[in-house]
Amino acid sequence: MDKEKIRQAVRMLIEAVGEDPEREGLRETPRRIADMYAEIFAGIDRDPGEELTVVFDEHHEEMVLVKDIPLYSVCEHHFLPFLGKAHVAYIPRGKITGLSKLARVVDIAARRPQVQERLTSQIADIIMEKLDPYGVVVVIEAEHLCMSMRGVKKPGHLTITSAVRGLFRRDQAARAEAMALIRGK
Numbered sequence: 001m002d003k004e005k006i007r008q009a010v011r012m013l014i015e016a017v018g019e020d021p022e023r024e025g026l027r028e029t030p031r032r033i034a035d036m037y038a039e040i041f042a043g044i045d046r047d048p049g050e051e052l053t054v055v056f057d058e059h060h061e062e063m064v065l066v067k068d069i070p071l072y073s074v075c076e077h078h079f080l081p082f083l084g085k086a087h088v089a090y091i092p093r094g095k096i097t098g099l100s101k102l103a104r105v106v107d108i109a110a111r112r113p114q115v116q117e118r119l120t121s122q123i124a125d126i127i128m129e130k131l132d133p134y135g136v137v138v139v140i141e142a143e144h145l146c147m148s149m150r151g152v153k154k155p156g157h158l159t160i161t162s163a164v165r166g167l168f169r170r171d172q173a174a175r176a177e178a179m180a181l182i183r184g185k
């Protein structure tokens, strides 16, 4: 990531909105934002699938669900955060992965300019590709600050997206079980 370029651009932004980039509180802001972008966009050059290397052979061919994974991403239209929760369910086909690795896949895929639909599909597709499970369900529920603090101004709304792969597409009962567990509090 070109932090120097970000610093220059942010300085221009500060001037363009009519603020003084030399004002004490703003003087370090270009540097802070460059460091922040390096962190929140750290997934741009990374393959989320690289986290799915820890795989154990295990004949648990029943559903595994990691729910309420905290999610922070950035909407690519406005560069404002969208935040909420991700839920990831899969049915292993002889191969399971570390539970934390599922949350890491979510993190890497989220740390890039995103739309919620693509983020949801990417997570599901990566798990299908790397673990070759019977099926995957990913549900994301998020509030988009571009819809809350500006524009249509609807704070508190939730956008819910799902990506359903493999057996969950065909098997209504399995899909209903996954959705019920995800919804259950």
Ligand SMILES: Nc1nc2c(ncn2[C@@H]2O[C@H](COP(=O)(O)OP(=O)(O)OP(=O)(O)O)[C@@H](O)[C@H]2O)c(=O)[nH]1
Residues within 6 Å of the ligand: 075, 076, 077, 114, 115, 116, 117, 144, 146, 147, 150, 151, 152
């Ligand atoms: N489908 C989808 N839309 C998103 C997401 N994040 C933001 N948006 C929408 O992207 C759209 C961009 O619309 P534009 O009309 O180009 O932008 P805008 O003039 O700022 O629109 P408003 O937000 O309606 O003021 C808006 O409707 C946003 O709500 C997302 O993750 N998925």
Ligand SMILES: [Zn+2]
Residues within 6 Å of the ligand: 075, 076, 077, 078, 079, 080, 144, 146, 147
């Ligand atoms: Zn937006």
